[in-house]
Amino acid sequence: MDIDLIFKVAGIGLLVAVMYVVLSKSGREEMAMLLSLCGIVIILLMIVGRVSDLFSYIRTSFGL
């Protein structure tokens, strides 16, 4: 597995966190909540495939 994906997710997380704080301070709580939700969904979509790859890798490696 590539470590670039981890740093990509970390970058998205930092970006979402900063934008969440900016939107919250400017009084747009709904948009901040939607932004947080979108960030979580995007990152989940990115890693679900990797978790599936890991399980397949273990199954093929250990002869299950």
Added chain:
Amino acid sequence: MSSVAAVCAAAAVLALIVSVIKRTEAGVGGVLSVLISVWLIYFIVQGILYLKNGMSVSDKYISAYLPFILKSAGIGFISQTAADICRDSGEISAGNKIVTAGKLGILTVCLPLIKQLLDTALGYING
């Protein structure tokens, strides 16, 4: 050895990043910690495969029982990873049930070995 040190250093740095992100975005931080654990398990499985390749040619007894050991280890890895993901997400009871299912799976895989052991013991008892 140097790769182990590099992985440990990278995991420590990533744990710091996760702790920073979790202060403001708990969901993203949790997903990132899951991704880091998946990345670390890849390295562990690669090390185990290296051990397997070294063991399979060395001893005939090890090579006879190696499939059982490997299957048990694989079931343990999958169930423990899934249980850890559930526990990180706050679903502790679901994680415990996954661990129980993994234990039952390992027991099912090892049933032929248990039967063989019991047959050996019965053979000693009966003379």
